[in-house]
Amino acid sequence: MRELSKYVSMMYRYGQIFYDETLHPYEIGCGQQFFLLRIHEQPGISQYGLAEKGYFDKGTTARAVKKLEELGYITRKIDEQDHRITRLYVTEKGEPIISIIRTMLDDWHNALMDGFSEEEKEMANSLLKRLGENASKTIGRR
Amino acid sequence: MRELSKYVSMMYRYGQIFYDETLHPYEIGCGQQFFLLRIHEQPGISQYGLAEKGYFDKGTTARAVKKLEELGYITRKIDEQDHRITRLYVTEKGEPIISIIRTMLDDWHNALMDGFSEEEKEMANSLLKRLGENASKTIGRR
DNA sequence: AATTATTGGTTGCATGCGCAACCAATGTGG
DNA sequence: CCACATTGGTTGCGCATGCAACCAATAATT
Numbered sequence: 001m002r003e004l005s006k007y008v009s010m011m012y013r014y015g016q017i018f019y020d021e022t023l024h025p026y027e028i029g030c031g032q033q034f035f036l037l038r039i040h041e042q043p044g045i046s047q048y049g050l051a052e053k054g055y056f057d058k059g060t061t062a063r064a065v066k067k068l069e070e071l072g073y074i075t076r077k078i079d080e081q082d083h084r085i086t087r088l089y090v091t092e093k094g095e096p097i098i099s100i101i102r103t104m105l106d107d108w109h110n111a112l113m114d115g116f117s118e119e120e121k122e123m124a125n126s127l128l129k130r131l132g133e134n135a136s137k138t139i140g141r142r
Numbered sequence: 143m144r145e146l147s148k149y150v151s152m153m154y155r156y157g158q159i160f161y162d163e164t165l166h167p168y169e170i171g172c173g174q175q176f177f178l179l180r181i182h183e184q185p186g187i188s189q190y191g192l193a194e195k196g197y198f199d200k201g202t203t204a205r206a207v208k209k210l211e212e213l214g215y216i217t218r219k220i221d222e223q224d225h226r227i228t229r230l231y232v233t234e235k236g237e238p239i240i241s242i243i244r245t246m247l248d249d250w251h252n253a254l255m256d257g258f259s260e261e262e263k264e265m266a267n268s269l270l271k272r273l274g275e276n277a278s279k280t281i282g283r284r
Numbered sequence: 285a286a287t288t289a290t291t292g293g294t295t296g297c298a299t300g301c302g303c304a305a306c307c308a309a310t311g312t313g314g
Numbered sequence: 315c316c317a318c319a320t321t322g323g324t325t326g327c328g329c330a331t332g333c334a335a336c337c338a339a340t341a342a343t344t
Contacts (some may be wrong), residue, residue, distance in 0.1 A: 029298095051322095
């Protein structure tokens with residue numbers, strides 16, 4: 001089954017398009033949603049932590065965070081103890097975007113799972129998780 | 143389960159990295175493998191056909207095809223009847239790359255499915271297919 | 285036959301991403 | 315205390331991708 005790769009690609013690329021469309025009114029793109037959500041869930045998280053969480057390159061993380069800050073959705077505070085670390089927090093302006101993103105992710109999730117039985121949904125969720133973990137295990141942190 | 147998106151992203155991005163590494167000696171990147179393989183499977187296919195097959199933008203397709211041609215892995219022939227269509231064929235130089243790509247896709251597939259039982263593998267394959275089709279159905283051709 | 289629409293393809297532009305080189309702050313081993 | 319390593323972050327570069335505007339060839343309409 002050499003098509004797996006193709007379906008993953010479709011899910012990913014179409015997801016990006018969906019996110020871009022949804023987030024367009026808020027001036028952010030598909031590349032920022034993950035980070036904004038994580039900062040909200042874990043206030044004070046560092047960029048390093050964000051990169052780890054999402055298995056992203058730290059350069060990618062840096063740029064996403066930069067854009068979110070420029071738009072005023074988050075703020076950075078340099079850690080008192082360790083001056084290398086910048087701690088990230090969602091601002092008041094960013095707060096309402098969180099639920100937009102959550103709804104968006106749920107909508108996309110539901111669109112993908114359309115026609116799935118409850119068992120199939122659970123199965124898909126758990127298999128996807130294992131597939132993602134295997135991918136990470138194979139390529140690993142850099 | 144808002145994490146689905148994350149695992150899809152990991153599978154996709156790590157897959158790209160894996161493909162880039164594997165294909166590096168042949169001077170192509172992750173973006174060309176799909177197209178080269180399809181041209182081999184369907185000699186004479188047009189760019190339009192390729193874009194449809196993979197649900198890619200035609201601009202993306204154009205650039206991938208251009209690169210493959212520049213490297214001498216494929217040739218274009220303008221259709222006799224309809225001068226808009228360019229028909230694509232894998233060259234002798236491109237031929238050996240095909241099996242490299244096939245092996246690579248199989249390897250990645252196996253890496254992702256590591257630890258899966260036969261039933262789980264089948265389940266994963268069929269669910270992934272349906273997820274991809276749902277993604278396409280939701281966003282659709284442009 | 286002339287005008288208009290569609291189709292296949294190309295290209296400029298912007299975004300997301302990984303890699304690598306770099307920098308400053310902190311840690312560590314002599 | 316000083317040289318060196320590590321850590322968190324930034325930036326330049328290149329690639330893959332989608333979108334939109336464009337063009338030429340063909341098809342459709344009037």
